[in-house]
Amino acid sequence: SQQGEEDPQALSIQEGENATMNCSYKTSINNLQWYRQNSGRGLVHLILIRSNEREKHSGRLRVTLDTSKKSSSLLITASRAADTASYFCATAGGTSYGKLTFGQGTILTVHP
Amino acid sequence: DGGITQSPKYLFRKEGQNVTLSCEQNLNHDAMYWYRQDPGQGLRLIYYSQIVNDFQKGDIAEGYSVSREKKESFPLTVTSAQKNPTAFYLCASSIDGGTSGSDTQYFGPGTRLTVL
Numbered sequence: 698s699q700q701g702e703e704d705p706q707a708l709s710i711q712e713g714e715n716a717t718m719n720c721s722y723k724t725s726i727n728n729l730q731w732y733r734q735n736s737g738r739g740l741v742h743l744i745l746i747r748s749n750e751r752e753k754h755s756g757r758l759r760v761t762l763d764t765s766k767k768s769s770s771l772l773i774t775a776s777r778a779a780d781t782a783s784y785f786c787a788t789a790g791g792t793s794y795g796k797l798t799f800g801q802g803t804i805l806t807v808h809p
Numbered sequence: 810d811g812g813i814t815q816s817p818k819y820l821f822r823k824e825g826q827n828v829t830l831s832c833e834q835n836l837n838h839d840a841m842y843w844y845r846q847d848p849g850q851g852l853r854l855i856y857y858s859q860i861v862n863d864f865q866k867g868d869i870a871e872g873y874s875v876s877r878e879k880k881e882s883f884p885l886t887v888t889s890a891q892k893n894p895t896a897f898y899l900c901a902s903s904i905d906g907g908t909s910g911s912d913t914q915y916f917g918p919g920t921r922l923t924v925l
Contacts, residue, residue, distance in 0.1 A: 728912060737867075739813075739899055739916035742853075785851055793841050795859060795906030797914060799851040 703786060703800040711808050716773040718803040720786030721766075727789045729762055729769050729796065734783045743771075745786075778809045811919035812836065815900050820922045822894070828831070830885045830920045832900035840906035841883035842914065845869060846897045855898075859906035860881055887922065895924045 704719045707808065720729070728747045732740040746753045746762045751759045759772040773780055783804050787797040813834040822828045832841065840859045844852040854867030858877040872891025877883055883902075887894045898921075901914040 730913065732916075737897075737919070739918045739919075740901075740914075742913050745913060787852075789912040791861070795903055795912055796842075796854065796857060797912060799844075799853075801849075803853040 703803045705803060706801070707804045707806070709808065710776055712776060712778055714776055714807075716776050716780070717785075717806070717807055718805070719773045720769045720771070720800055722769075722786075722788050722798075722800075723767065725790055726764075729760075729798045730787045730789070731758075731760060731769075731771050732785045732787060732799075734785065734802070736782075739805055740785065751794050773805075776805075776807045778807050780797075781805060813902055813915055814925050815917035817899075817920060818918065820920055820925050822922060824924060825889045827886055827888050828843050828922065830887065830898055830900075832883045832916075832917060833884065834881055834883075834902045836902055836915060837880070838902035838904050838915070839880070840903045841877070842901040842903075843867075843875065843883070843885045844899045844901065846899060846919075850900060851918070855885065855905075856924075862893070884920060894922055 702721045729731045730745045731743045734740045744755050744760050746760050757774045762769045785802045786800045816831045816920050842857040843855040845854050855873050856867050856875040859865035861880050864875050864877050874886045897919050899919045900917040903914045
């Protein structure tokens with residue numbers, strides 16, 4: 698079964714606005730990662746947050762993790778048309794070293 | 810250039826045929842993975858290998874087979890036993906399968922398989 702559930706399934710915004718995507722998971726984790734996928738391409742790693750971290754930044758990306766609620770959010774600030782893609786959360790947990798469980802993704806469309 | 814390559818980009822197969830998808834990496838990574846992605850869905854793990862000459866089944870291994878004879882290569886065979894093989898297949902690698910605490914995976918560009 699899927700570990701991560703993402704919300705919303707699709708998000709449409711204007712350039713310059715912020716985009717927030719949420720991910721919930723069910724079991725304990727070692728870390729949670731966010732990936733981006735342009736249509737018909739492979740995934741690209743964006744950011745990793747460990748279970749003992751609450752917030753992490755990378756450029757225009759901000760990720761939060763709440764282990765008590767088993768949830769994470771990805772915020773993209775000042776969005777650009779080039780940010781249009783699908784975004785997936787993936788969890789690594791327990792003794793499943795290296796194995797990631799992916800959510801179903803959020804499709805983000807940024808209109809110029 | 811360092812990275813992961815997959816070939817072919819598009820593959821067409823007749824029902825009842827086995828096909829093999831290629832995945833090669835020159836990142837010197839120990840671990841490699843195969844995922845299947847259906848339209849509008851996330852990735853599901855087919856097989857993974859944490860070291861040469863060893864591999865384990867993922868969540869949807871039925872109808873698939875793999876080998877890991879070389880560190881840089883992890884080919885996936887889609888057999889005729891796979892009932893619904895039409896999908897986008899993604900290969901990935903990671904440094905050491907997470908044993909160092911780094912689970913970041915690096916993905917190839919994918920192979921789109923269509924059964925005619």
